[in-house]
Amino acid sequence: MRVPTSTFYRQEYDRFADQWDKMSTALRQATDKMKLQYDSDDPVLAVDVNTTMDYIDTLTNYGMNTTLADDRVQTYDSTMKNVIGAVQSLSSLTTLAATGTIDDQGRGAIAIQMQSILQVIMGAANSQDGTGQYIFAGYNTESPPFMLQSDGKYHYQGSYDTTMINIGLNTTVVYGDSGFEVFGNIPTGNGFYTISPATTNTGTVSMGGGTVDTTGSFVKDDYTLTFTNVAGVNYYQLDGATSGVVVPPTVYSPGATITANGMTFTMKGQPNAGDTFSINPSTKQNAFDTLTDMINLLKTPIGSDAAAQAQYATKLNQYVDSMNQALDHFIAYQSIIGTRGQQISSQYHSVSSLTDIQKGIFTKIATIPEYESISNMKAQSNALDMTIGIYAELQKTLANILRKFS
Amino acid sequence: MSDILGIGVNSLMAFQYAMTVTSNNVANANTPYYARRLVDFNEVIFNGGVTIGDVRRAYDQVASTNLVANQNRVSYDAAYYNRLISFESVLEDKQSNITLFLNNSLKALGELNTNTSDLTRRQTYLNQLEFLSNRFNRISEQINLELNNTNGAIGNTIDNINVLTQKISQINMDVKSVLPENVPALLDQREQLVQQLAEYVNINETFLENNQIALSLENGFTLVSEIGPTMLTTGTDPANPERLLVKAVIGANEFPLNSLITSGRLGGLLDYANDTLEFSKNSLGRLAITIADQLNTQNKLGMDAYGSIGGNIFTDINSTIFTNQRVIANDDNTGSATMTVSIDDTSALTTDNYNMVIDSANHYIISRVSDNSVVTSGTVGGLPAQVSLEGFTLTIDTGSTLNVGDRFILSPTRGAAAGFNVSIDDANLLALGYAATPIVGTQNGGNGSVQNFAVTDTTTSTFSTAGQLTPPIRIEFLSPTSYQIIDLDTSTVMEGPITYTSGADVFPTPGGYNPGYQFQILGSDIKAGDTFDVVYNDKGASDNRNGLVMSGLYSKGINDGGKLSFNQSYQAFTAQIATTGNALKIDLDSAKSLLEHAQSQYDDVSGVSIQEESTNLMRYQEAFQASAQLIDAARTIFDTIISVTRR
DSSP: OOOOHHHHHHHHHHHHHHHHHHHHHHHHHHHHOBSOSSGGGSHHHHHHHHHHHHHHHHHHHTHHHHHHHHHHHHHHHHHHHHHHHHHHHHHHHHHHHHSTTOOHHHHHHHHHHHHHHHHHHHHHHTOBOTTSOBTTBTTOTTSOSEEEOTTSSEEEOSOSSOEEEEEETTEEEEEEOBHIIIIIOEEOTTSSEEEEEOTTOOSOOEEOOOEESSGGGOOOOOEEEEEEEETTEEEEEEEETTTEEEEEEEEOOTTOEEEETTEEEEEESOOOTTOEEEEEEOOEEOHHHHHHHHHHHHHSOOTTOHHHHHHHHHHHHHHHHHHHHHHHHHHHHHHHHHHHHHHHHHHHHHHHHHHHHHHHHHHHHHBOOHHHHHHHHHHHHHHHHHHHHHHHHHHHHHHHHHHHHO | OHHHHHHHHHHHHHHHHHHHHHHHHHHTTTSTTOOOEEEEEEEOTTTOSEEEEEEEEOOOHHHHHHHHHHHHHHHHHHHHHHHHHHHHHHHHOTTTOHHHHHHHHHHHHHHHTTOTTOHHHHHHHHHHHHHHHHHHHHHHHHHHHHHHHHHHHHHHHHHHHHHHHHHHHHHHHHHHHSOGGGHHHHHHHHHHHHHHHHHHSOOEEEEOSTTOEEEEOGGGOEEEOSSOBOEEEEEEETTEEEEEEEEEEETTEEEEOGGGOOSHHHHHHHHIIIIIIHHHHHHHHHHHHHHHHHHHHHHHHSBOTTSSBOOOSBOOTTSHHHHHHTEEEOTTOOSOOOEEEEEOOTTTOOSOOEEEEEEETTEEEEEETTTOOEEEEEEOOSSSEEEEETTEEEEEOTTOOOOTTOEEEEOSSTTTTTTOOBOOOOGGGOOOBOSEEEEEOTTOOSOOEEEEEEEOOTTSGGGSSTTSOSSOEEEEEEETTEEEEEETTTTEEEEEEEEOOTTOBOOSOTTOOOOSEEEEEEOSOOOTTOEEEEEEOTTOTTOOHHHHHHHHHTTSOOHHHHTBOHHHHHHHHHHHHHHHHHHHHHHHHHHHHHHHHHHHHHHHHHOOOHHHHHHHHHHHHHHHHHHHHHHHHHHHHHHHHHHHHHO
């Protein structure tokens, strides 16, 4: 076959060009470590590479939010530790306040100590994060959630919703709790009903907080306990607004226990005819109002009036029960915080391990290992050398043919 | 004896001539498309000896045609691929691609959601949205620049084609008039011109008598005939002012040729402009419309930092400037129709353009440009008339006249990337909260809770007055299984009793009340007297409920019937470009090797081999010397005879 001279040169040129092309690809790969320069080099691989990159981007995008959420949980946790510690320290004060020997002055001193506990809890409820946002205000993070109003009560100013934030694609976590749920939405008394003496009572009957047998057995109703005296014998009777007569007139003796409609409570002291007690279903109240009520009770002098002391004892028992409800409520909330913390940290770990895996995949599919790129380069440069060598040999042959003629 | 001298002399002449031809071959070894000359020796009849019978051009028509075809394909692929690859690098740049800006804006939104009352974070998100829209604008400009450059290149190519066809025609004329020995040189020249022309445009060669050739495009459209060349020119497409038409000038008329140009550089440029760039414009436009529509719609459901219902973040996708530019009337139309296109549903939008033709009185046919499939057709009754198709509605305005033969192009997505702009300056206008909020009664005895509260429509009377709900409502349970709805402004019962089903949508109520928000009440033990209020959210400084929905939009499947999210839509687009590029690259590689093969075939016949010529030269040299020896011998014989006779 004839090999025309121009073909010969052109083919050599094409071979050089081809080798150079490969050489420059190998050089680029060795420099930027990426397999592809353009997506069109390998569209199928490129889709994988781009999807993986986008995925890594998406995963790491939530890093900041996860850190913020984690910080916030830590803040909640340490705040609630303070609150729970403060509420627990109440019990020694209330025990002291319940002793029969304490006088008005002693109660006043206890009230002052309780005032400082109230301030600790208030401070916690109105605490702010580093950017000045109130953390127990739901959405209303710009103003303190609990404020003492002119009616002497603490009113919740925040929103009733919780603020959620994304810590992953389609994963949200509570970021701003509603203070109402944490400090406000606490049932009074023993959690089912409250017992309050009529202010007009003249007898010395006082009562404990009462209990409920089993949760389901309590019949919700407004009850009235009425004492009567027939021929020197004290009777008591329990009526419900809708239940009617629950306990018919029964002879009273101190220490008597009433068990009816799921309630159990014990009475002490001597009644006078006409003394009444109201037993109502628990309502919900915030911890500050309860504590304020307790402080106000302690501040009010009762002197040595036995009837007043009986009223005091009943009320104090109610407030102690209410504060125990608050304590349970706080502890339950703290465990929610703990669960939330676990959720965040598991999200954090799953994101970081996913990110690692995705980065591994990215490295595998998108980049070219150093040894490979370097050996590619060596191979290419050898091939190029050989092409040049062969070209030179062919040139020599051609020259030899021509020399023959001279 | 005189014969020997005669033979010697004519041989000497013949071999000398052969050596001249050989040396000419050697000299032209590297001249492109020089067809080597072959010397035919003939025996001189009667007298003996040798003479030059013919000097032939070693030329194969099939090889030439083959070369043209492969040259067409390589040039097409190379022109298309080289343009596409530079455009591709704009789209895929790791520092500035759309995906990056989308992810950055999502990140900013996620961080904003941790504190929506922080103006700095609001501003950061708004800035990210601006960067995103700017990037769309830049790419759109880049596409226009590409389009202009490509149109410029098309113009240049056509100039070159005209020069070449004129020269080829000239040579066609010349070969008829020059001396026969000069013909081969002209044919070589013409071959070179034809091969050059093959780089520019697809041509079919026809070899005619008398060394004439005719060149034609697809379907036999003549580019060069025996009479002369057909001049090409460019002009604006009456159907689409951005599109360049290649036209043939025939007398005083011009005929559009685009469909006949299928290959060569010109074909590559036209396909790049009309397919890739058009597709890119539409794909980006569709994504821009989708993002603007989704975020605008969601922002309008929210409440901004001033407590007002949100508005558009981006320029409204159906503002007049956009709806007008989506319809392009053909310049040749005789009617005076004014039409607009408004987008209804971004998930149904395609990346196509649509041709609309009035085929008979008041009757239209609308078909896709990509595959010419008819989407819809119908009769226009009274005006204004509306036609809805594939995610958009075409409105034919009052006062329009539609004449038979009028044509329109409907491009719902085409210019949208350029018009994608953030239309608010104040980041406080980002509506990240809800104006309404549910409150579960604080003294509820049951376990009922509110689920999935969301605002669905802020155009209802509920949200008609800023700073309040009209009216705020209370859902009050009358029993564990029924409730009534109370207007909290007037404390009157609006509707009830309504049967309660745990987890069921509250609205619309059986009575048809639908305030523009939605939620479910969930709970198995609800007590009579339990309440669930929905009131104006005056405590929403850091409300991020709408913001969370917005961030959910980034991963929601929307385009292509709810399949593609923002990022996926963009990646589907770049993947399409990459696939086109890859196909071109593969085709280019194989076309190159085929061209190489065709070139070798051509050279095999026509190319000069120096080795071969050297051998020939040696042969002729020896023959020449031998012929000289003959003359010498003849002289010796003559001398001998003379000397013999002298004695």
